[in-house]
Amino acid sequence: MTDLNTPERGAVTGTGVRSRPRAALPALCVTQITSWGVVYYAFPVLNPQITTATGWPAGATTAAFSAALLVSALAGIRVGRIIDRHGPRTVMTTGSVLGFLSVLIIASAPNLPAFTAGWLLAGLAMAATFYQPAFAALTRWWAPDHVRALTIVTLAGGLASTAFAPLTATLADHLSWRATYAVLALILAAVTIPAHALALGAPWPRASVCTGPHNGGAVEKVARTRPFWMLAATLTLSAFTVSAAVIAFVPLMAERGYTSTEAAWALGLGGAGQTLGRTLYATLARRTSPTTRTVTLVALGALTTAALAVTSGPYAMLVALSVAAGAVRGNLTLLQATAITDRWGTTHYGRLSGLLAAPTTTAAAIAPFAATAVAPPLGGYPQLFIALAALSAAACITGFRTTPGRARSSGPAPGTNKLLPK
Numbered sequence: 001m002t003d004l005n006t007p008e009r010g011a012v013t014g015t016g017v018r019s020r021p022r023a024a025l026p027a028l029c030v031t032q033i034t035s036w037g038v039v040y041y042a043f044p045v046l047n048p049q050i051t052t053a054t055g056w057p058a059g060a061t062t063a064a065f066s067a068a069l070l071v072s073a074l075a076g077i078r079v080g081r082i083i084d085r086h087g088p089r090t091v092m093t094t095g096s097v098l099g100f101l102s103v104l105i106i107a108s109a110p111n112l113p114a115f116t117a118g119w120l121l122a123g124l125a126m127a128a129t130f131y132q133p134a135f136a137a138l139t140r141w142w143a144p145d146h147v148r149a150l151t152i153v154t155l156a157g158g159l160a161s162t163a164f165a166p167l168t169a170t171l172a173d174h175l176s177w178r179a180t181y182a183v184l185a186l187i188l189a190a191v192t193i194p195a196h197a198l199a200l201g202a203p204w205p206r207a208s209v210c211t212g213p214h215n216g217g218a219v220e221k222v223a224r225t226r227p228f229w230m231l232a233a234t235l236t237l238s239a240f241t242v243s244a245a246v247i248a249f250v251p252l253m254a255e256r257g258y259t260s261t262e263a264a265w266a267l268g269l270g271g272a273g274q275t276l277g278r279t280l281y282a283t284l285a286r287r288t289s290p291t292t293r294t295v296t297l298v299a300l301g302a303l304t305t306a307a308l309a310v311t312s313g314p315y316a317m318l319v320a321l322s323v324a325a326g327a328v329r330g331n332l333t334l335l336q337a338t339a340i341t342d343r344w345g346t347t348h349y350g351r352l353s354g355l356l357a358a359p360t361t362t363a364a365a366i367a368p369f370a371a372t373a374v375a376p377p378l379g380g381y382p383q384l385f386i387a388l389a390a391l392s393a394a395a396c397i398t399g400f401r402t403t404p405g406r407a408r409s410s411g412p413a414p415g416t417n418k419l420l421p422k
Helices: 024-054 058-086 089-108 112-129 131-142 146-157 160-174 177-199 219-223 226-255 260-279 281-287 290-310 315-344 349-378 381-399 405-409
Strands: none
Touching: 024 058, 024 089, 024 112, 024 131, 024 146, 024 160, 024 177, 058 089, 058 112, 058 131, 058 349, 089 112, 089 131, 089 177, 112 131, 131 146, 131 315, 131 349, 146 260, 146 281, 146 315, 160 177, 219 349, 226 260, 226 290, 226 315, 226 349, 226 381, 260 281, 260 315, 281 290, 281 315, 290 315, 290 381, 315 349, 349 381
């Protein structure tokens, strides 16, 4: 087994040897936990206190948060292009500064428009510090062992809610929501700004010149192909389903007579399943082709969603299904992280992954509102879960069309079986 911090040998990079910055992977693990914990997971904990203290409608504050996700989706395209050319250090350090400033603006907002403006700035910070830029950095520095590096950083990122949701709640028990956000902003700045500035300064290697069937062509050529659009459609439908199912899980449990505490525990254990699932992805990647892997994971998402729709108990069974659904979610995160390199190599990873993330992030932002609005007309949350399972089934159909034509005759795509560590 190869040490992830040793120089990579044999990768086609123009130099033959690529030095991996030793501090980058542990630094990104820490900054992902902190960035997600402060900028993302603190909000659902603090939002009830925010609306109570300010009188602002919960729908309006949630809309501001969702607007940040939409800004992140759009900005991610440009962020990916910059990282492809110049590397992650400047982008992620700047994003950390923007995150610090945006949380301070949110904390001090005198009115709803200022609160919304803070979240729009936070959207830029998300685009520059969340998974996509971290994935781009690790994919270029760690290829062809990038699957293991990506797994490690997403395992760390999965701990963000575990660490920061209780911390935020504890702070909020003793401080106002504004003071809580101010403390979290200081933590964000103290951890992420120096970590990104100091740990990501290694030379940015040239993109591989032989990593996929479309090398030598413009990124727009890949983005206009049918496999790319089918991949985008597959992951967008899947992202909508996953996001809606997570938000609707607690109401589903309540509709079946379970208490909020029982529902919260089941959902939390689903998060543990997500972390467990990510540990299995490298093995799955070694044993399956990109298209088979895509269809299999999306189909498992449909299966677990449908099972939650038709299973009313006992409670242990619902917990088991929540864990299984979480394991699928964990793998789907890594599926999206590796989807570009599996099919088109690393040359334009940042830009292409940004284009791919834009519709998926948008779908994830819209899904909670859509699920809440659609559940009553459908007859309840079990019926909603059936509809979500049907969407995942549709995603399976498009998933079969995600193999680039020339990849069919040229063996495994980059980043698949022959390149992964044994």
